[in-house]
Amino acid sequence: VMGRALVGRLLLSLEQKGVTILTQTSVVKIDGGADGVTAVTLAAGGTRRSVRVRGGLVLASGGFTRHPELRKTMLPGVDIAWCPGAPGHTGQAHDLARSLGARYGDKALSPSFWAPVSIRKRPDGSTAVWPHFVMDRAKPGMITVNKAGRRFLNESTSYHLFGIGMQEANRQVPSVPAYLVCDAEALRKYGIGMVRPRERRLAPYLADGYLTCGDTLEQLAQTLGIDAAGLKDSVARINAYSETGVDPDFQRGGTAYQRYNGDATWTGKNPNIGPLAKPPYYAVRLYPGDIGAATGFVTDEHSRVLDGTGQAIAGLYAVGADAHSGRGGVYTAPGI
Numbered sequence: 504v505m506g507r508a509l510v511g512r513l514l515l516s517l518e519q520k521g522v523t524i525l526t527q528t529s530v531v532k533i534d535g536g537a538d539g540v541t542a543v544t545l546a547a548g549g550t551r552r553s554v555r556v557r558g559g560l561v562l563a564s565g566g567f568t569r570h571p572e573l574r575k576t577m578l579p580g581v582d583i584a585w586c587p588g589a590p591g592h593t594g595q596a597h598d599l600a601r602s603l604g605a606r607y608g609d610k611a612l613s614p615s616f617w618a619p620v621s622i623r624k625r626p627d628g629s630t631a632v633w634p635h636f637v638m639d640r641a642k643p644g645m646i647t648v649n650k651a652g653r654r655f656l657n658e659s660t661s662y663h664l665f666g667i668g669m670q671e672a673n674r675q676v677p678s679v680p681a682y683l684v685c686d687a688e689a690l691r692k693y694g695i696g697m698v699r700p701r702e703r704r705l706a707p708y709l710a711d712g713y714l715t716c717g718d719t720l721e722q723l724a725q726t727l728g729i730d731a732a733g734l735k736d737s738v739a740r741i742n743a744y745s746e747t748g749v750d751p752d753f754q755r756g757g758t759a760y761q762r763y764n765g766d767a768t769w770t771g772k773n774p775n776i777g778p779l780a781k782p783p784y785y786a787v788r789l790y791p792g793d794i795g796a797a798t799g800f801v802t803d804e805h806s807r808v809l810d811g812t813g814q815a816i817a818g819l820y821a822v823g824a825d826a827h828s829g830r831g832g833v834y835t836a837p838g839i
Contacts, residue, residue, distance in 0.1 A: 533560065533599045539817025540603070559818045562596055562808070566796030566824030568615060570594025577614040578793060581670075585790040587620055587632035596825070600800060603819060604810035608827030611797045616834065617666020619647075619681070620792030621696040623713040633696050634794055635683065636662050641764040643777020644689025646741050647789065649678040652724060652733025654741070657753040659761035659775045663834035666791040680788035682727055684734070686779040693766075696787045715786045723784045738779045748772025796824040797832035 517524060525547065532544035534553075540560045544553050567573040569592050574583060597605075618634040625631055639645060641659035649655050655678055656668040672678040685695055694700040698708050708714035717723025720738055724731035744750045748771065756762055756775030765774030800808045800821045807815035 530596055530599065533603060533819075535603045535816070535818070540819050556818055559820050561806075562600060562800070562819070562821040562825040563823050564594070564596035564825055565589065565592025566799060567594045567597050568592075568793050568796050568824075570597060573597065577798060581791065581793060584622065584630065585620055585632065585792040587618075587634050587792050587794055597800075600808065600819065600821070600825075603816055605800045605808045605816060605819065605821075606811050607798055608801045609798075611828055611832030613663075613667060613832045614796065614798040615793035616663050616795045616797055616832070618662035618792050618794045619665050619669065619683075619789040621683075621713065621787045621789055623697055623708075624711060631697065632792060634662065634792060635696060635789065637764045639685075639693050639695050640665070640683055641761060641775050642689060642693045642766050643745070643769050643771060643773075643775065644779055645683060645685045645693070645695075646737060646779065647681050647683050648729065648734060648737050649676050649681055650729050651676055652730040652735070652737055654737050654752060655681075657750075657755050657757075657761070659755050659764060661760070661834045662794075666793075669789070669791045680790055682729060682786045683789050684723070684738075684779065684784060684786045686781045686784055688781040689777070689779070690785050695785060698787075713787060716783050717785075718783050720784055723786060727786060727788075741776065742778040742780065745771055745773070745776045745778045748776060750776060797828040797830075799825050799827040802826050 525545065528545050528547040530543050531546045533540060534542040540556050542553050542555050543560060544551055565588060567577065568586055568588055569583065573594055618636060619640065621633045621635065623631045640647060645658060646654055647656065647658045649672060655672045655676065656665065669678055669681055683695060690698065691701055694702060698705065698714055705714060709716055715723065715726050717726055720735050721731045724734045750756065756765060756773040762774050767774060769777060771777055802808055802821050803815055806820045806822055806826065808819045808821050810816055
């Protein structure tokens with residue numbers, strides 16, 4: 504469940520230790536000089552307070568990805584509506600750190616980590632951005648196609664490479680949004696996005712357009728506005744590959760990682776490949792969502808933030824998405 508239990512237990516530990524936790528509070532000023540960081544000014548509602556810094560100030564504000572200007576520079580063309588990150592991390596702390604001389608790292612595969620996401624309006628009017636990590640797209644009976652109705656990547660690859668692949672493919676053929684397509688049997692067994700496995704009430708998802716249905720592949724393609732011939736050919740090819748267990752187009756299910764994210768109970772030859780054979784057919788739209796910053800402040804081995812000369816800024820530390828990725832923006836395993 505994406506770490507929620509861990510977060511809850513850590514929160515409880517802090518409370519038990521007597522740590523003061525302030526919510527709806529922002530840092531509006533960091534005082535620093537020759538001796539480093541000395542104080543921060545906090546704002547909550549109409550109240551401001553100054554807090555003295557004794558041991559140091561740790562930046563753990565969630566990264567740059569919701570900073571309006573930094574986003575335009577580092578993630579051009581990526582709509583902020585596709586970001587599943589919490590709305591509260593605005594990047595404001597980054598402006599304050601940069602004013603003290605903090606600098607960003609400049610070597611990474613990508614400025615962000617990625618995942619394909621689908622988007623749905625909640626009943627209260629807010630927007631849910633759902634990352635498709637491992638629960639659906641790698642399973643048998645699922646394929647991802649572009650506007651031409653064609654597969655264009657390995658659906659079982661890591662969510663990071665999937666998001667990068669969408670953007671690269673989009674430069675050649677419209678692939679944003681892409682379309683995650685499945686048949687009725689795959690929908691029942693695995694669900695798709697926010698539609699849970701064995702969900703019997705599909706009407707709400709169909710009514711608000713999150714889920715699209717077609718009695719035939721042609722009907723589904725027409726409703727989605729994609730090429731029907733391309734979709735039919737893509738389905739025919741994957742159905743044939745399900746017989747052999749080999750995907751000569753994109754090598755789906757070719758690694759232990761990919762097979763692990765397939766269906767271990769699948770009786771076919773490849774746990775990631777199965778036919779789309781049982782109508783009706785369903786689809787959700789996918790977008791490349793930035794799930795966390797890879798580009799962050801350069802730090803030393805003690806997590807101290809470095810300035811442009813490579814010197815540590817006394818009293819200023821960065822962790823998590825605020826620190827430059829030690830993996831250079833490369834996905835190495837779950838839990839990055």
